[in-house]
């Protein structure tokens with residue numbers, strides 16, 4: 220390999236190009252786009268990650284994103300971001316606002332925002348993956364208890380459950396709205412990073428992209444109470460970091 224990057228991604232059935240189901244993979248895709256690097260995409264199902272990719276990488280615990288590059292195999296979105304920064308970050312940096320700020324945003328999204336989004340996204344992912352992956356998903360997510368997964372899927376049609384999750388998730392996103400309100404008040408561009416996007420922007424956007432699998436989860440981000448979150452999201456499309464048509468089509 221000479222300068223090329225191969226990116227392993229997550230889809231419902233191996234070989235389908237989309238929807239791309241992993242918020243972690245979205246982080247890498249955005250980091251690559253920001254640094255102007257392209258990658259050959261290899262979309263794999265959960266089942267193929269656990270079999271083909273585990274074998275290829277000799278890592279039974281492998282996850283996506285995983286990249287193959289001149290330096291070898293790198294697994295983990297943060298490790299990949301650090302690699303990309305070191306190799307290609309001289310002109311444009313993923314960590315121009317400091318690495319710890321991006322780490323904080325990644326962790327905030329995982330620990331605070333995600334718990335309110337996952338109940339809508341997780342069962343939808345289950346509905347949209349192939350049979351071998353569904354079997355693995357039930358085993359790995361709910362200890363093989365299909366009745367638990369069925370109950371989680373059933374809740375997707377419960378309007379009061381969806382409304383409660385929507386309210387809770389929007390309350391979590393208020394932090395981003397308030398931060399962007401500050402940015403606007405000082406005339407700064409609407410990125411979480413200082414003046415320009417940083418990897419932390421990509422970590423939070425990854426959850427928006429992932430929300431795209433479920434129409435109700437997508438609507439969480441589209442609220443009159445979160446106008447600057449909306450403007451911030453639009454900034455990604457205007458900056459050419461991602462195309463709307465590349466996001467998952469919700470069901």
Ligand SMILES: N[C@@H](CCC(=O)N[C@@H](CS)C(=O)NCC(=O)O)C(=O)O
Pocket residue numbers: 229240241242243244265268269281282283284294295296297359
């Ligand atoms: N810390 C890792 C987490 C990656 C991860 O959990 N990826 C999920 C997809 S979102 C995965 O590969 N899951 C495979 C599995 O559950 O077996 C990162 O940031 O890349």
